[in-house]
Amino acid sequence: MxxxxxxxxxxxxxxxxxxxxxxxxxxxxxxxxxxxxxxxxSSAxxxxxxxxxxxxxxxGAGxxxxxxxxxxELVNRNSPTLALRQAAMPFMEDIQQVLNQNVNLAVLxxxxALFVERLSRRGSVANRARIAGRMPVHISSAGLALMSHQSREMQAEYLQQFADPSGKVTSDVVRHFLAEAAQQGYAQLAGVVDPDTWGIAVPVMNMKRRAVAALGVVVPLAEMRLQALVPALQTAARGIGRQLGD
Amino acid sequence: MxxxxxxxxxxxxxxxxxxxxxxxxxxxxxxxxxxxxxxxxSSAxxxxxxxxxxxxxxxGAGxxxxxxxxxxELVNRNSPTLALRQAAMPFMEDIQQVLNQNVNLAVLxxxxALFVERLSRRGSVANRARIAGRMPVHISSAGLALMSHQSREMQAEYLQQFADPSGKVTSDVVRHFLAEAAQQGYAQLAGVVDPDTWGIAVPVMNMKRRAVAALGVVVPLAEMRLQALVPALQTAARGIGRQLGD
DNA sequence: GCACGTTCTACCATTGAATGGAAGGCCACT
DNA sequence: AGTGGCCTTCCATTCAATGGTAGAACGTGC
Incomplete structure (x- = not known):
């Protein structure tokens, strides 16, 4: 040995x-x-x-x-997402106050999509568990919002994994989602993660116009009011981007 | 070599x-x-x-x-404070809603005192920077609340460092603070951290009656209303403790 | 455009720090 | 008293870690 x-x-x-x-x-x-x-x-x-x-x-003992x-402490003091979270928190709180929905912030x-911050809907039991959680790009509005603003090359590479037409999800479907998200400026998914909820997310662009994060809300299907949510999210996302610099 | x-x-x-x-x-x-x-x-x-x-x-490049x-991600998913933060968040949000003050949660x-969670006062610019921040026990209400409920032995060991009577802070002063906090069931410090603010904290006891955390608020001196704050904090702390189990 | 400084990256012979089986200790349960 | 499970320690063996050196890449001032 x-x-x-x-x-x-x-x-x-x-x-x-x-x-x-x-x-x-x-x-x-x-x-x-x-x-x-x-x-x-013994090595362990x-x-x-x-x-x-x-x-x-x-x-510990035993x-x-x-x-x-x-x-x-070290990781949270010096985390690479520190600046992003600091820039985003005030805007996330605004969204939470005004819309009273679950707000989340993710990076690719x-x-x-890796969720770096989350505010629970007021009144509901806080769900902080999902901080540091992950969701595949194609089944999260945040993931779609982020991927739809990445470079052509990265999107192509990403779509490779769905190339097999016998798979559950085909590249055509995902490509369609991405195109739609890119064109509309937001991504939405209804009943995918949870049958009763709707997820909407917009990309957060830094000053170099790179999508560095996604800002999203998860609302009950019944309360879905796209025309009110999207502008609020987009305004907040712009504010975050401006704060970020780069 | x-x-x-x-x-x-x-x-x-x-x-x-x-x-x-x-x-x-x-x-x-x-x-x-x-x-x-x-x-x-080369080693680095x-x-x-x-x-x-x-x-x-x-x-990265360069x-x-x-x-x-x-x-x-790994640290935040499996952090030793995960259960504590999950148990505490709903109560912290309640405090924030009702009192509209900065709320924080610390462990020893x-x-x-190591601050593991913090909610900013509504309307103020979010100050998340201090998450994962530290404060010496004797100059933070959270630290005093925690230390005042530790074992005699640990308190004695702690007070050793102030034994030198020529030091800025003497053990008598700190001992007085701890005794007061233990007797009253809360700790308060006015204008120590920041000249214009008052800090109040209460211990969070788990089911074994061990002080595992401190729940506190930081309020402007002008808005100081002890009789309203302390009961609210104590009620929340009990709720957290019950949720924690142990 | 050239020389110089700075910083990152790669190489590789040397050697002592890392390794893990074995044995000992502790506790709980039968 | 015996058994099984788990944690902890020990120590001879040996190969992975080390870091000086050299080269590449970049920026900067002359």
Whole structure:
């Protein structure tokens, strides 16, 4: 035995340890973590102990492993979305106040929309769980709003995955959605994510006219009033873009 | 040369890289990062490249280094404060609605209060910057509320640092603050953080009667109405505690 | 347009830090 | 008292990590 029988670097292993936590799971037993990360128990133990000495993880009594508060702090202080969220929050609050709907903010990462901020509808039980959640581009209005304003090349590359005509979703359908979103300046999806809700999103353009985020609302089907929502979202998106600079 | 001339492990180095970002700084040049982390340029480069291949960092063209979206996502999905924030958000929104003040939620980490959530006063420019911010226990109402409900041993250990009677703050003063907070069930500080504001915080107890967080508001001195604020905070704190379980 | 400074990136021989099986400890349950 | 599950520690082996060096890419001033 020597440095890694399996041919992976220390960095690989640390990443696997952090990624081993399933979504929404806060703590894991050491042995389970070792399993999930595909590491020998003793190696996992050593790694976790080292990381917890620095506060990136938290190794509690009995081998309970959590992410460290220090890691949460560092990431949230220096997150790449910090400027975006700061610029967007006042406008998101405005939308929430005026329309009383769930407001969300997403960025594009891979072929998915990653939700970076969310305000719940007033009066409803807050649903913060979906912060840091992902949705495939083609089944989220935010994803469509973002993708419809990307370069031709990126869109082409994206559409490749739907090339197989026997698939559930064909590239033609998605291409149609994107074209529509690009032409109208907003994207909408009714009853896709949840049968009773309607999602509407508009792109947030920075000063270089690149779509860096999407601002959206999720409304009950019954309360759908497109003519009121879209202008409000577009106005807010412009405000955010101006604040962003670039 | 071999594995680390300076006697630090790979884990140490990765931590130093992540910690190298000063508060609020989103991107760093590779060479500056190497400097700050105390690493040889080539080592820093290799490490950053490896981490960015996994998405924990983002190594852009020209050697621009940022924290990776994937890291932000993983940490926010599995953060140890997730349950706390989810339990607290509806109550924080209530406070914000009813009192129209800045509301915040903090936990104790070391001898500091770490702010894990914050809602801005309606109408004011959102101040999300202070999420993931820290304040020393003795100059934050949240810190005092938390510390005043910790064990005798921890309080004693904490007070050690003020033992020097020639220091700016003496242990007697802090002990007085803690005793007052423990007796009253809330902590208040006027004009300490900001000369024109008053901070009030109450502890959030879980079902085991351990103070796991502090719920607080920051109000302008002029609008100070203790008799209205404290009961509202205490009611909300109880609600959060009940939701938390444990 | 050329020389210079700065910063990023790639290479590769050297070697000590990382590795993981094995053994010991602790607790809970039978 | 025995058994199983889990955490923790130890330490000889060895290959992955290291970082000086050199080269590429860019910008800048003369």
């Amino acid at each position: 020597a440095n890694s029988a399996s041919g992976d670097s220390v960095v690989d292993r640390i990443v696997r340890v952090i990624e081993a936590f399933p979504e929404g799971v806060i703590s894991l037993q050491l042995s389970e973590l070792a399993d999930r990360a595909g590491l020998p128990l 133990h050593r790694l976790v102990r080292q990381l917890s000495e620095h506060g990136l993880l938290d190794l 081998g309970t492993v959590r992410l460290g508060l220090r890691l949460w 990462d891979g072929w998915e | 071999a594995n680390s001339a300076s006697g630090d492990s790979v884990v140490d180095r990765i931590v130093r890289v992540i910690e190298a970002f000063p508060e609020g700084v989103i991107s760093l040049q590779l060479s500056e990062l190497a400097d700050r982390a105390g690493l040889p340029l 480069h290799r490490l950053v490249r490896q981490l960015s291949e996994h998405g924990l960092l983002d190594l 050697g621009t280094v940022r924290l990776g979206l994937r890291l932000w 980490d070391g001898w500091e």
